[in-house]
Amino acid sequence: MTMSLPRQAAPPDEPPPRPAEDRRHRNRRRALTLLIIVLLIGVPAGYLMISAAQSRNSGKDKEAKYSATGLTAGYPAKVQQRIYQVLIPHPADRVAYYETNNWKTSRLYVQFRTTEPGLDTFLDTLGVNRSDLKKGAITVGDRDKKITGWTFTSQGPWWGLTHSQKNPAPTQDVVVNMSNPVLPMVYVVSRTVP
Numbered sequence: 208m209t210m211s212l213p214r215q216a217a218p219p220d221e222p223p224p225r226p227a228e229d230r231r232h233r234n235r236r237r238a239l240t241l242l243i244i245v246l247l248i249g250v251p252a253g254y255l256m257i258s259a260a261q262s263r264n265s266g267k268d269k270e271a272k273y274s275a276t277g278l279t280a281g282y283p284a285k286v287q288q289r290i291y292q293v294l295i296p297h298p299a300d301r302v303a304y305y306e307t308n309n310w311k312t313s314r315l316y317v318q319f320r321t322t323e324p325g326l327d328t329f330l331d332t333l334g335v336n337r338s339d340l341k342k343g344a345i346t347v348g349d350r351d352k353k354i355t356g357w358t359f360t361s362q363g364p365w366w367g368l369t370h371s372q373k374n375p376a377p378t379q380d381v382v383v384n385m386s387n388p389v390l391p392m393v394y395v396v397s398r399t400v401p
Contacts, residue, residue: 278303278355283315291315291377291397294332296325301392305355314398315377316355326383326391333370333379340366346380351396359394362386374400 228236283304288294291313295302299319307314321329330336344367345359352358359365359382367382377399384392 278305278316278318283317287315291379291399292333293317293377293379293395293397294329295319296321296328296332298322299325307354310401312398312400314351314396316351317395317397318355318357318393320390320392323389323391326393329393330381333381335368335370339368339370340381340383341368342366344368345382347382347394347396348380351380355394357382357394359384 280303282288282295282302283291283293283306287304287306293315295317299321301318301320303318305316307316327337330339342364345365346367346369347357347359361384364385365382366385367380370379370381372378377397379398380396382394384394386392
């Protein structure tokens with residue numbers, strides 16, 4: 208009977224020898240390293256480029272908005288509608304607006320076409336009603352007509368009113384073209400003294 212001797216373990220200080228790296232494994236490791244570098248550097252760089260382009264475009268949009276002279280198609284911001292108390296009813300189309308500000312007076316010019324109930328809703332938000340409109344009254348002044356290009360010379364009848372309020376609440380000059388009573392066209396100048 209032969210006795211087998213126990214195997215002796217490798218000394219603890221020496222790590223076991225690593226097998227030689229084959230070419231395929233080396234290429235895979237390098238590709239993974241390259242992918243990690245691209246993800247760590249390329250993705251943030253791409254994000255910064257996209258963000259910078261969006262920021263630049265946003266600045267151009269704001270510049271165009273604030274350098275506008277005259278009416279701009281579209282709705283004024285909700286905050287502008289609240290400040291100037293010109294809440295555009297629903298439905299409304301042909302909406303355009305323009306805002307001017309200086310140290311003395313701020314003005315919001317708005318035009319829109321709406322329905323008969325829309326006109327009543329709009330006048331109601333001002334605290335007036337249709338009976339307050341006066342036939343033939345063009346309440347928008349010459350200065351405001353020149354700024355907006357409104358002429359009020361086309362087919363009427365024209366109706367208007369001035370809704371005066373104590374400062375700092377805005378005062379509104381309203382002119383309504385009732386040539387099509389089903390779809391009246393409304394012109395408003397709301398001014399406030401800051």
